[in-house]
């Protein structure tokens with residue numbers, strides 16, 4: 001029997017790796033036709049093959065507005081509908097503020113914030129009405145991390161952009177939400193999870209006591225993408241094992 005999402009069409013930007021790939025897998029398992037958009041188009045193509053005949057891959061650079069516009073218009077033209085847009089593209093280029101080069105700051109903001117704006121803008125333009133747009137912010141949107149000024153600032157901006165877009169698009173029935181993960185084991189953070197002191201600090205300050213797996217986050221994205229969340233918009237959902245909670249010494 002077909003599931004409720006059978007035949008829906010989703011574009012997953014950043015779908016070649018990590019959280020985006022886990023999301024693409026869940027959507028495809030739910031009967032959704034998945035268009036993987038990634039700057040790593042070879043990686044995206046391999047993923048699409050893994051998903052079988054209902055998936056395809058397109059090269060997208062979220063910083064390039066034309067390529068973002070093209071993937072959403074192309075998906076709509078090819079499949080006749082566009083239901084779900086998920087934006088998982090991101091980079092976390094480090095640097096302390098006093099040493100941070102302007103171009104490093106700009107690159108992070110371009111990918112994590114301006115790219116998010118392009119995705120929401122062109123997903124909403126390609127949709128006629130209804131459907132769901134989901135972005136990935138970060139625990140670092142509200143918990144500062146020294147050495148990641150550009151990343152923290154861009155993700156905080158993306159969280160606010162989510163709320164503004166939800167206000168503007170609600171009358172078209174388009175829901176706009178975000179998922180805010182803690183430390184998730186993906187290639188993006190190998191440089192952090194590989195440092196014992198950083199890893200130990202996160203584990204100690206996370207009530208559920210472990211890192212996230214891409215699937216943990218993808219399940220939340222799936223929920224926000226599906227009609228199970230039909231009355232939720234403008235929400236930034238923490239998915240971090242409780243790492244946003246302040247821990248005081250035990251009494």
Ligand code: NAD
Nearest residue numbers: 014016017018019039061062089090136138183184186188
């Ligand atoms: P990842 O590196 O595994 O995947 C990111 C994907 O984005 C890659 O496939 C990459 O090729 C693609 N990408 C990068 N730049 C792009 C661009 N300019 N245009 C198109 N695609 C581009 O990382 P991930 O951990 O799965 O990250 C997914 C999202 O989750 C990111 O926005 C990241 O900031 C966010 N996030 C990750 C963590 C974590 O701990 N892994 C925590 C909080 C938030």
